[in-house]
Amino acid sequence: MALSEKSKGKVAIVTGGGSGIGAATAKKFADNGIRVCIMDIDLDNAEKVKEEITNAGGEACVYQVDIRDEAQIREGISQVMNKWERLDILFSNAGINGTLSSIEEFEISDWNEVIETNLRSTFLFVKYCIPYMKEQGGSMIITSSINGNRRFAGFGMAAYSTSKAGQIGFMKMAALELARYKIRVNAICPGAIETNIDNSTTKSESLKEIEIPIEYPEGMQPLADGPGSAEQVANLVYFLASDESSHVSGTEIYVDGTESLL
Numbered sequence: 001m002a003l004s005e006k007s008k009g010k011v012a013i014v015t016g017g018g019s020g021i022g023a024a025t026a027k028k029f030a031d032n033g034i035r036v037c038i039m040d041i042d043l044d045n046a047e048k049v050k051e052e053i054t055n056a057g058g059e060a061c062v063y064q065v066d067i068r069d070e071a072q073i074r075e076g077i078s079q080v081m082n083k084w085e086r087l088d089i090l091f092s093n094a095g096i097n098g099t100l101s102s103i104e105e106f107e108i109s110d111w112n113e114v115i116e117t118n119l120r121s122t123f124l125f126v127k128y129c130i131p132y133m134k135e136q137g138g139s140m141i142i143t144s145s146i147n148g149n150r151r152f153a154g155f156g157m158a159a160y161s162t163s164k165a166g167q168i169g170f171m172k173m174a175a176l177e178l179a180r181y182k183i184r185v186n187a188i189c190p191g192a193i194e195t196n197i198d199n200s201t202t203k204s205e206s207l208k209e210i211e212i213p214i215e216y217p218e219g220m221q222p223l224a225d226g227p228g229s230a231e232q233v234a235n236l237v238y239f240l241a242s243d244e245s246s247h248v249s250g251t252e253i254y255v256d257g258t259e260s261l262l
Contacts, residue, residue, distance in 0.1 A: 007242060008033030011084045013077065015067055015125065016094030018045030020195030021143065024230035025091055025237045030058030032238065034089065037080045039065040041094075067094050067121035068113075077128050087132040089241045092125045093143040095163075100156030101204035110202075111159045118163035119170070126174055130183070137182030139241045140174070142167050144187040144252060146260035151191075155211045156204065164189075168252050175250030184249035186240045191256025192220065192227040221257030228257055 012029050016022035017038030023045075026036045030053040038060060040046040046062045053060040061083060063076040080087060098114035099107070122142055129140065147154045148161030149168055168187055175185040221227065236255050239245050254260060 010034045010088040011037070011080065011086050012089035012091060012241065013037045013039060013080060013087065013125070013129070014091045014093060015039045015065070015121075016143075017091075018042045018049055021190065021193060021230045021233045021237075022091070022093045023049045024234035025093070026060065027053060027056075027058075028231075028234040028238045029089070029241070030056070030060060034241075035059045035084055036061075037076075037083075038062045039067075039076050039094070041066050067125075068116050070124055073121070073124050074128050077125075077132070081132055086136070087129060088136070088138045090125055090129045090133075090138070090140040091143075091237055091241070092122045092140065094121065095143060097157070097160055097201040099159070099202045099204060100207060101158075102156065102206035102210045103158050105204060105206040106158065114159035115163050115166075118160070119166045122167050123170060126170075126185070130178065130181075133183050134181045138184070139245075140178075140183065140185045141237050141240045142171050142185070142187040144168050144171070144189050146189050146191045146254060146256050149189055149252065150254060150260040153212075153214055156207045171252065172250050179249060184240075184245070186245075186249060187252040188233065188236055188240070189252050189254045189256070189260075190228070190233055191254070191259035193233055193255075194227050194229055220262065221259045222262070224257035226257075228255060 012034050014022050014026045017026040018040035029036050038046045043064045050060045050062050065072045065076045095118040099110035144167040145164040148165035171185050171187045
């Protein structure tokens, strides 16, 4: 049976679905018969992705959600249940780089913004999706990163790397706790991918004091000889969401063209 046949009728939530990896995954899901709810703070971008999906014959809806707002998260998930009466897949993908700064000069407000946006929101989405997945099981996929897990040379990324390492620890705890409900929880760890996440980056002058020069061989991603595409990551997310990965849980998978092994 084709993967698309197994996926038809399922419902997925994709956070940060208005661009980059989220948008590519939302389209991949829809192409395979999955109904997709795109949650994004940027309503215009999310609507454009929805339009692409519906024009291609898929089914999608959009909810504007600030992933730092617990009430908006709960309401968005509730609206998905009201619309489609089931939830099978959560792709907790939205996040920011935030401020890059030396630890000494890191403003507490900047630190909190990154931790709340990346790590706290992952906890909230998982927490509030559990009740709707308990009966039939499901798949939760978290977008973490090579940073904080297999790479630590992202100077100034102390908050970002901490949030991404925290996501892996949380994923493993959730995977074991939710296994009894047939809810699988995994994480993807992208390296350099062609997305717009750099738009959420602010570089502090203090970086000049802490950066250590690193010389890489030609091409930081030896396998791909350049940044990966959002579509390549979406293929992995779809696999983890599908029944083809039914015995995979509690696992982080790196998708970086071997970048983090240099």
